[in-house]
Amino acid sequence: MAELWSAIVVPVLAFLLGLVTLAMNQARIKLFMNKITAYFSSYDRITIPEYGAERLRRSELFVAVEAYLSDDTRIHAARKLKAELGSEEKKLQASIDDDQEIIVTSDAGVTLWWYAETEFPKSNVMSFSPGDEKRRFYRVIFHKSNRKYVLDTYLPEVIKKGRAAIAENRQHRLFTNIPRSRSSSYVEGTCWTPVAFQHPASFEKLAMDPREKKAIMDDLNDFKEGKGYYDQVGKAWKRGYLLFGPPGTGKSTMVAAMANHLKYDVYDLELTAVKNNTELRRLFVETKGKSIIVIEDIDRSLDLTVKRSGKKKKANKESSSESDSMTLLRKADDKLKDDDSSTKVTLSGLLNFIDGLWSACGGERIIIFTTNNKDKLDPALIRRGRMDKHIEMSYCRYEAFKVLATNYLKIEEHQFFELFGEIQQLLEKVDMSPADVAEHLITNKKDTDACLQGLLAALYIVKEKAKTVEAAQ
Numbered sequence: 001m002a003e004l005w006s007a008i009v010v011p012v013l014a015f016l017l018g019l020v021t022l023a024m025n026q027a028r029i030k031l032f033m034n035k036i037t038a039y040f041s042s043y044d045r046i047t048i049p050e051y052g053a054e055r056l057r058r059s060e061l062f063v064a065v066e067a068y069l070s071d072d073t074r075i076h077a078a079r080k081l082k083a084e085l086g087s088e089e090k091k092l093q094a095s096i097d098d099d100q101e102i103i104v105t106s107d108a109g110v111t112l113w114w115y116a117e118t119e120f121p122k123s124n125v126m127s128f129s130p131g132d133e134k135r136r137f138y139r140v141i142f143h144k145s146n147r148k149y150v151l152d153t154y155l156p157e158v159i160k161k162g163r164a165a166i167a168e169n170r171q172h173r174l175f176t177n178i179p180r181s182r183s184s185s186y187v188e189g190t191c192w193t194p195v196a197f198q199h200p201a202s203f204e205k206l207a208m209d210p211r212e213k214k215a216i217m218d219d220l221n222d223f224k225e226g227k228g229y230y231d232q233v234g235k236a237w238k239r240g241y242l243l244f245g246p247p248g249t250g251k252s253t254m255v256a257a258m259a260n261h262l263k264y265d266v267y268d269l270e271l272t273a274v275k276n277n278t279e280l281r282r283l284f285v286e287t288k289g290k291s292i293i294v295i296e297d298i299d300r301s302l303d304l305t306v307k308r309s310g311k312k313k314k315a316n317k318e319s320s321s322e323s324d325s326m327t328l329l330r331k332a333d334d335k336l337k338d339d340d341s342s343t344k345v346t347l348s349g350l351l352n353f354i355d356g357l358w359s360a361c362g363g364e365r366i367i368i369f370t371t372n373n374k375d376k377l378d379p380a381l382i383r384r385g386r387m388d389k390h391i392e393m394s395y396c397r398y399e400a401f402k403v404l405a406t407n408y409l410k411i412e413e414h415q416f417f418e419l420f421g422e423i424q425q426l427l428e429k430v431d432m433s434p435a436d437v438a439e440h441l442i443t444n445k446k447d448t449d450a451c452l453q454g455l456l457a458a459l460y461i462v463k464e465k466a467k468t469v470e471a472a473q
């Protein structure tokens with residue numbers, strides 16, 4: 001037994017001990033070499049680990065750098081890529097694989113060497129805890145003379161571009177407030193429930209006057225890029241739009257086109273399902289930035305809530321004066337709350353959130369009201385500053401018709417010159433919603449001529465009806 005011990009076990013143990021010592025020394029030697037190299041090198045390096053000290057969440061900086069390097073203009077320099085499905089949206093996402101190098105020339109003409117690297121944690125204790133997996137990090141190397149530029153200008157730019165790329169690739173979502181099941185929560189009322197936002201609407205397909213369309217798009221772009229401006233003037237980074245017009249003129253479609261254009265989430269607030277101001281406050285506070293909060297048919301929603309409170313006249317009366325509306329409305333709100341605080345959403349409650357509360361919980365939010373009856377709305381609710389831009393969605397006129405003809409039939413004016421001319425003349429006098437015009441353009445997709453003739457006939461009928469009504473009055 002003693003022979004076996006000295007012949008086999010002792011040499012094996014000695015060998016293993018030798019290996020461990022060598023490994024430890026190798027690490028020390030490597031560290032020492034790194035120090036020597038860094039001392040003499042004219043290059044600096046910055047390491048960005050995937051996980052920060054708390055190791056629970058991926059570092060935001062790492063994620064931003066990953067997105068920055070995965071941009072089309074940079075990723076092509078990598079020879080090995082990896083692809084994965086994003087967790088929520090299940091979209092294919094490519095990024096550079098481990099142990100790859102990308103050389104980037106910054107806007108200022110500075111060369112930077114980016115490396116995607118991995119290493120095992122520097123621990124001499126053998127352990128199998130999950131924290132000891134291979135760790136990933138990015139490393140950027142640049143000339144010492146550029147250190148100030150890299151820290152003060154380049155890296156903040158990387159973060160900005162990375163974040164923009166993440167926002168661009170993000171599948172945006174539609175949230176609706178639906179009642180919670182009593183068994184699953186102690187909090188009563190509705191809660192936001194998300195689904196992927198997949199509405200195909202776009203400004204390109206929206207039928208309306210091209211100049212108005214461009215003005216709206218410019219306004220949205222200014223808003224999206226406007227953080228600096230809003231900070232400068234000390235305003236909350238939010239904007240309100242009132243979309244008004246008859247049924248079927250594209251108000252909901254416009255909201256979807258806006259959300260797709262901005263790549264924002266949509267919070268579709270069903271106001272009639274909200275019990276009281278407290279719940280309304282909670283729902284607003286739970287919304288996130290880069291979002292559109294929309295209340296459709298605001299006139300009907302508010303009517304309903306005010307009716308429910310039984311105080312419509314009082315609330316409206318007190319809120320009708322523009323000059324002192326907020327004070328009065330808040331008083332009315334307090335009074336209503338005193339009367340029966342648990343069962344009502346009030347106009348002033350809504351105004352409070354638009355004006356103040358929710359803007360304090362992060363910017364980049366748009367609020368949209370839609371209505372068929374702008375005149376019915378309390379002026380306090382839609383005054384500029386709350387609803388910054390009022391957009392009229394009107395009946396289908398000729399410019400809008402041309403967009404619908406291209407969308408639905410893929411035809412242009414010059415192909416059906418005469419029919420288009422006749423339709424143009426009618427649309428100047430006849431009020432038909434884009435929804436109704438569109439219906440005529442899809443009746444027979446294969447026979448374009450028949451579609452246009454059908455639309456013409458419908459327009460003549462509406463024209464005649466309008467004449468009869470006019471004569472009767």
Ligand SMILES: Nc1ncnc2c1ncn2[C@@H]1O[C@H](COP(=O)(O)OP(=O)(O)OP(=O)(O)O)[C@@H](O)[C@H]1O
Nearest residue numbers: 205206207208246247248249250251252253434435
């Ligand atoms: N301006 C438009 N451009 C393109 N399509 C439109 C337009 N207006 C209406 N449509 C078409 O008609 C349908 C109904 O439009 P939408 O629901 O957006 O109208 P709305 O003004 O919100 O109506 P309502 O007031 O009844 O809610 C849409 O699915 C869309 O296909």
